Amino acid sequence: MSAHYWEPIGTFRTTADGNNFSTTTPGFVGTFDGGNHEISGIVVKRDEANPEKSVYAGFFGYIYLNRNDPGFTSTSNVIPRILSVNLVNAYIEGGLEQLTLEGDTNPIEPLAAGIVANGHGTNGTTIRDCTFSGFVEGYDAAGIVGQNNGGYVYTSVNMGAVSAVRYAGGIVARDFYRGDKGVTQCTNEGMITSDFAAGGI
Numbered sequence: 001m002s003a004h005y006w007e008p009i010g011t012f013r014t015t016a017d018g019n020n021f022s023t024t025t026p027g028f029v030g031t032f033d034g035g036n037h038e039i040s041g042i043v044v045k046r047d048e049a050n051p052e053k054s055v056y057a058g059f060f061g062y063i064y065l066n067r068n069d070p071g072f073t074s075t076s077n078v079i080p081r082i083l084s085v086n087l088v089n090a091y092i093e094g095g096l097e098q099l100t101l102e103g104d105t106n107p108i109e110p111l112a113a114g115i116v117a118n119g120h121g122t123n124g125t126t127i128r129d130c131t132f133s134g135f136v137e138g139y140d141a142a143g144i145v146g147q148n149n150g151g152y153v154y155t156s157v158n159m160g161a162v163s164a165v166r167y168a169g170g171i172v173a174r175d176f177y178r179g180d181k182g183v184t185q186c187t188n189e190g191m192i193t194s195d196f197a198a199g200g201i
Contacts, residue, residue, distance in 0.1 A: 006042040008061030012052055027064030034085035046093035055110045057094030058117035059087055063125045081126045087114055094138030096165055111146030112138025114160055124151025133159040140166050142173040143190055150177035154184050161191045168194035171201045
């Protein structure tokens with residue numbers, strides 16, 4: 001697959017309820033094994049007219065296990081896994097500023113990444129043996145995962161350029177709960193720039 005405009009798997013959506021808006025984000029649940037097959041030239045373009053569509057920009061936009069999903073019980077302990085995804089010459093544009101929805105006082109902070117924009121899940125998301133080359137731009141942006149929520153990133157390589165307004169990382173832009181234990185044997189070979197804070201990993 002190459003030269004294709006791509007809608008991220010797992011998207012941010014808003015639903016009108018009178019004068020207010022609620023947010024619902026259907027996330028990817030399960031295991032995706034790319035088999036290290038080359039996926040070349042995907043393009044995720046920023047939607048200036050509908051900025052909510054650019055909240056989570058990447059090959060995967062949002063990964064999340066809803067314990068109420070069919071087939072999962074309240075005691076389920078399922079960790080989504082993204083394995084061996086190899087993106088080549090990809091171009092990812094995410095939102096560049098915080099988004100405040102009508103009727104909501106809490107701004108939404110957009111995320112962009114080559115592989116996963118927002119890796120959530122009951123116990124985080126496991127990302128292993130993934131490779132990215134190309135370009136990522138966003139408010140918070142990274143080559144592999146924009147926000148790592150208690151998950152793990154193993155043996156992954158970023159060779160792409162990353163540009164962010166706030167936080168930029170070669171592997172992870174924002175990391176929660178795991179600290180330095182969440183990223184293992186990963187390598188950044190790309191140029192990382194930010195208006196505020198940038199790091200190689």
